[in-house]
Amino acid sequence: MQFSEVLGQTQISSLLREGARSNRIAHAQLFDGSEGSGSLALARAYAQYLHCENPSESDSCGICDSCKAHMNLQHPDLHWTFPFFKKDGSGRSTSDPFQILWRECMLESGYIGLEDWLSKIGADKKQLFISVDEALEINRKLGLKSFYGGFKILIFWLPETMRVDTANKLLKLIEEPTDKTVILFVSQNSDRLLPTILSRLQRIQIPRLTDAEAAEGIAKIAGISSESALGWAHVTEGNISAAVRLSQSGDETPDLELFSSWMRACWARDGVALLKAANDFASPGRESQKRFLTYALHMVRQCILGNYGADSLIRLTQGETVFISKFQRFIHEKNVVSLRALLEDAHKDISGNVNAKVVFFDLSIQVHMRLRIEI
Numbered sequence: 001m002q003f004s005e006v007l008g009q010t011q012i013s014s015l016l017r018e019g020a021r022s023n024r025i026a027h028a029q030l031f032d033g034s035e036g037s038g039s040l041a042l043a044r045a046y047a048q049y050l051h052c053e054n055p056s057e058s059d060s061c062g063i064c065d066s067c068k069a070h071m072n073l074q075h076p077d078l079h080w081t082f083p084f085f086k087k088d089g090s091g092r093s094t095s096d097p098f099q100i101l102w103r104e105c106m107l108e109s110g111y112i113g114l115e116d117w118l119s120k121i122g123a124d125k126k127q128l129f130i131s132v133d134e135a136l137e138i139n140r141k142l143g144l145k146s147f148y149g150g151f152k153i154l155i156f157w158l159p160e161t162m163r164v165d166t167a168n169k170l171l172k173l174i175e176e177p178t179d180k181t182v183i184l185f186v187s188q189n190s191d192r193l194l195p196t197i198l199s200r201l202q203r204i205q206i207p208r209l210t211d212a213e214a215a216e217g218i219a220k221i222a223g224i225s226s227e228s229a230l231g232w233a234h235v236t237e238g239n240i241s242a243a244v245r246l247s248q249s250g251d252e253t254p255d256l257e258l259f260s261s262w263m264r265a266c267w268a269r270d271g272v273a274l275l276k277a278a279n280d281f282a283s284p285g286r287e288s289q290k291r292f293l294t295y296a297l298h299m300v301r302q303c304i305l306g307n308y309g310a311d312s313l314i315r316l317t318q319g320e321t322v323f324i325s326k327f328q329r330f331i332h333e334k335n336v337v338s339l340r341a342l343l344e345d346a347h348k349d350i351s352g353n354v355n356a357k358v359v360f361f362d363l364s365i366q367v368h369m370r371l372r373i374e375i
């Protein structure tokens with residue numbers, strides 16, 4: 001992947017190239033950005049640039065043997081680690097059985113999210129992790145001699161899914177790297193990384209894309225019109241992978257129905273409707289649950305913007321506009337802060353593996369009380 005294929009992020013791209021050209025290349029770096037910001041695409045473009053035999057000021061050459069190997073994802077000095085699950089009957093638990101699927105995923109798009117990966121490997125409801133065996137395998141791979149004589153590069157996607165025992169096995173490698181080794185951690189939740197790891201990384205903060213930048217990518221990857229892509233960019237707040245997924249699901253806004261029926265049930269404290277909403281919330285996997293809570297936060301924010309008449313900032317589809325026009329009067333300055341905090345806490349609990357129905361019920365009761373606060 002070349003920098004020219006990365007959407008937006010021109011300032012960071014140019015800093016990365018400048019650093020490489022002046023040989024300021026930290027051996028352990030953190031690409032810290034939300035899903036859909038393009039952090040993975042940036043890491044790939046940077047790795048190709050570091051390996052390129054004839055890089056220019058603006059990009060890797062795209063035609064040398066190294067670049068060609070990168071474009072086919074066959075470069076022998078480029079290694080990958082990502083979360084996976086333990087396959088039944090397999091002895092050691094490493095990413096090896098998933099490497100081919102991973103390469104397929106990477107060749108399809110530089111902008112994938114965890115949900116895409118979960119469905120690719122058929123793990124919708126499984127908890128993914130990075131095992132101790134994988135850490136040992138990383139140590140082994142990076143301890144080998146470089147094939148082309150240049151850098152050995154590891155792109156480590158979602159290191160926050162690493163367990164403590166796994167992270168401990170990597171500390172030495174991060175502190176005292178083997179010769180010519182560069183590890184690029186690509187994280188979407190860096191606050192969940194162990195402080196001992198985090199403190200040893202050179203952090204590159206990657207901002208979210210603007211809606212226009214995201215729309216360009218969404219239109220190209222999903223093959224939809226620019227207008228429709230811009231609509232998806234608004235709804236997902238510039239998250240390309242989520243937008244592509246949603247645009248291909250055929251459902252305009254899959255979470256709107258659940259959100260609106262849930263809000264009605266919370267307001268009325270309707271036990272039967274709340275039970276149904278809890279089941280609908282808990283039945284898909286954790287990633288979908290987190291997506292729903294992010295969506296709920298988005299809707300709460302839109303209500304407040306509507307109340308303040310900030311129409312130019314409102315990002316809604318037609319169906320959402322109809323719902324919000326009736327609902328926004330229930331969200332106001334006396335409950336918005338606590339509602340947002342509740343949704344954020346629920347998101348953290350779901351990430352932390354707390355039982356989804358328990359989280360949802362508790363949240364529903366709290367939301368009921370906040371909605372009943374009068375302005």
Ligand SMILES: [Zn+2]
Pocket residue numbers: 051052053054055060061062063064065066067068
């Ligand atoms: Zn090249």
